[in-house]
Amino acid sequence: MPKEITFFCLLMGLSIAGCSSGEDQFVYSGFTDRNLSLDGGARIMPSGLIELTDSMVRQKGHAFHPSPVLFHKSGTVQSFSISFVFAILSIYPESGHGLAFFIAPNKNFSAAFPTQYLGLFNDHTNGDPNSYIFAIELDTVQNYDLHDINDNHVGININSVRSMQSYEAGYYDDKSGIFLNLTLNSHKAMQVWVDYNRETTQINVTMAPLNIAKPVRPLLSTTYNLSTVITNLAYMGFSSSTGTVTGEHYLLAWSFGINSPAPPIEITKLPELPHLGQKAQSKTLKITLPVVIMVVLLGACIITFVLVRRNLRYAELHEDWEVEYGPHRLSYKDLFDATEGFGDKNLLGTGGFGMVYKGVLPVSRLDVAVKRVSHDSKQGIKEFIAEIVSIGHLQHRNLVRLLGYCRRKGELLLVYDYMPNGSLDKYLYGKDGKTTLDWTKRFQIIKGVASGLLYLHEECEKVIIHRDIKASNVLLDDETNGRIGDFGLARLDDHGTIPEATHVVGTIGYLAPELARTGKATPLTDVFAFGVFILEVICGQRPIKLNTEDRQLMLVDWVLEHWHNGSLADTVDIKLQGEYDIDEACLALKLGLLCSHPFTNARPNMRQAMQYLNKELPISEITPNLSFSMLALMQNDDLNPYIILQCPSEMGFGTISTISGGR
Missing domain, CATH: 3.30.200.20 (Phosphorylase Kinase; domain 1)
Structure with missing residues (x-):
């Protein structure tokens, strides 16, 4: 259809039932029999809704306009306008993770992650300027890693799920100018408008309840030259994802126009949203339902007593x-x-x-x-x-x-x-017939635990001290990524405060020596346990082991002795059979020793530990003449350091006679 005819039809108030044949605009008021490209969990329902994700966890789904759009003219992205109607349903007060409208150079998102990445990016592509993705996110989970403002916001995103600008969901009333909140996970349909002006490079994002006209004042407004982001030919579509908490994400309508407003969506023709967790009722069910209700009411008198007794259980x-x-x-x-x-x-x-x-x-x-x-x-x-x-x-x-x-x-x-691969210690020590882990996975797990501890210590609203870092409290997901679990001993403290003294908790072999004197758990006591954990993962041995004389020996002292003797590589788990990166192994072993140093001022914090693991900083050298166990004893006010320094051989190298086992 020529543009002049389309324009004339719009002036006459005629609605466009489906996608116009021109390349510069289209409108879908419902998606029945529409030739959209779908992948992942996305599907077109019989009612005409697009369901991007259902109640499955960690799911992603995409819906694309089938053909690419020519956005550029004379090397510059033209003005465009988009409008769409969406709804999010969840059985939980929280839902995850939301949906996004996007413009991308292709339709291949197979490598993208769900959860906070919204099915658009992964760890490597998030923030990559070569992604060439422009997106508007409707986010229902607050992710502190991404600096989300809350768990109910709209954001403008460029090549990343970290929004360049965001604001809580809502709209400005045209009459009063008052901002009115909207809840994305409200089980109600809402409309969103996205407008880009070629001349001013201004991006406006506006939203409102379904039956309210587009507000004059946008929710978000910023300037950014999209000619540097959107490729000449690009695909448009919608992406959604779920996490551990699920949500059903629906698209009801969509319209688009280049160098003109997006055609109006016919609200009266939109498909109905389903009842949450239920299928649409058939005519037969509507007839038989009253009869069933009567039967249930009659039977209720008989079974009430049974139900009451059952509920007491x-x-x-x-x-x-x-x-x-x-x-x-x-x-x-x-x-x-x-x-x-x-x-x-x-x-x-x-x-x-x-x-x-x-x-x-x-x-x-x-x-x-x-x-x-x-x-x-x-x-x-x-x-x-x-x-x-x-x-x-x-x-x-x-x-x-x-x-x-x-x-x-x-x-x-x-x-x-639920972590399907269980705890790390079962792989290190061969429990339940678990096969051992190769070097790449072990080093990846160490870095993952370090990243998790850095988040707990420095990137949360409060400082969280785990107090029980060890292999049995590191669980492996379906991709064998290490995840810190068991927060039963965790303590919360405000950043910059002095931790209160408390009774000593944790596991023997991972406890920092200062805990015995002060009872104060700090981030550095977590660092100590992390150091022991590193040695445990690399050596495949428990923190307290028996030497050839059946005397208890601290693993950290055993590794330290090998370092002094120039045989550090001999401490690597023999199950790896030489198939490991010796430089990485030695780096990690040295970091394990540094983190488990008995003196707190010698230990790095978790940010420095991450820099060591990423090879951004050279590892510090450790040159004590005594074992770490002896240095730890020197911190006890009841012992004379002079006696220990003069008589190390009499006290034994790294032996322990008063400590046994862990919980």
Whole structure:
């Protein structure tokens, strides 16, 4: 259809039912029988909706306009306008992770990650100027790594999921000028407009509820020359992703115009949104439903007594102060059903703080790990719940996410992401028939744990001290990435504050020597445990080992002795059989020694440790004449350092007679 005819039709108020045949504009008011390109979890539903993602976890989906658009004219991106109608549905107060409109040079997003990357980028392409992707994100998860402002915002993105400009979702009322909030995960359809002006290079993003005309004042406005981002021929589309908490992301309509406003969307012709978690009712169901209701009401009188008795089985402990933590509270019945009654066949393991069971949540079908912990509700449980809920907000690829909790009398249940490959120690020590890990994976796990600790110590709103870093608390996901788990001992402190003294907790062999004197857990006590962890991963040996004389020897002293003797490579796990990068192994071993130094001022912080691992800084040298165990004893005020220095042979090299085992 020629442009003049299309323009004439628009002036006459005629609606365009589908995509116009011209290359400069189109409008979809519903997507029934439309030839869009789809991938991942995306599908066109019989009602005409595009479902980008459903209730599956860690899913991504894309919907593209089938043919590329010629954006450039004389080497400059032309003015364009987009409008679309979307809706996000979730059974949870939170949903993940949102959706985005994008313009990209191609339709291949096979290497993109879901979760916070919205199905557009991965660890390597995020922030790469050669991605040539312009996007508008509708984000429902606050990710501290990406400097998100909250868990309900709109952002303008250039080659990254870190927005160059963002604002909480909402719109400005034309009459009053007051800003009115909108909730992206409201189960309601909303409309978004995106406009780019070629002359001023201005980008405007506006949104409003479905039946309100486009507000005059945009939600976001910035200037950026998109000619440096959008390629001459480029594809347009929508991308969405889910994380550990799911959400259903729908697209109801879409229109586009170059050098003209996007054609109007016919609101009256939009498909209906489905009932959350339910399929559309058939006519037969509508007829039989009243009959079924009558039968249920008649039967209710008979089964009420049975149900009351049954519900007593799932009785929980509630207190008024827990109302503020509502979204993180899960029902005991759901956890009971998820774990098949905490049956032995679902038991994953037993630790010092309780038993852990595998489960599948009944509605979301999310795989979880449920830890049952005994507690005394009179001793700080309110503060403990506050801490675990705060930890539940953390978002980092190297942390096991704490999804929520449940309380019964004398029992606390903590619900985590399920890690299919279990704990790292089973691979290091051959438990459960696990094969060993090669060098590349071990070094990757060390760097991942370092990144997670750096996030806990420096990049969160509060300083989080884990206090129990060790191989058995590092879990491996389906790609064998290391994730820090078991926050049962974690403490939260404000940045810049002095940690309070408390009773010593942790595992023998990983405890920093200053803990015995002060009882104060600090980020540097985590660094000490991380140093021991590095040696454990590389040497394939526990922190406390037996020497040839059946005397207990600290692993750190054994490695230190080999360093002094010039035989550091001999400490690498023999199961690697020489198939490892000797330079990387020696670097990591030296860092392990440096981190586990008995003197706190000799240890690096986690940011410096990451710089060492990334080879951005040269590793410091360590030249003590005594073992680290002897140096640690020198810090005890009750011992005379002169005696130790004069009689090291009598006290033994790195031997321990008073410490045994770990929990």
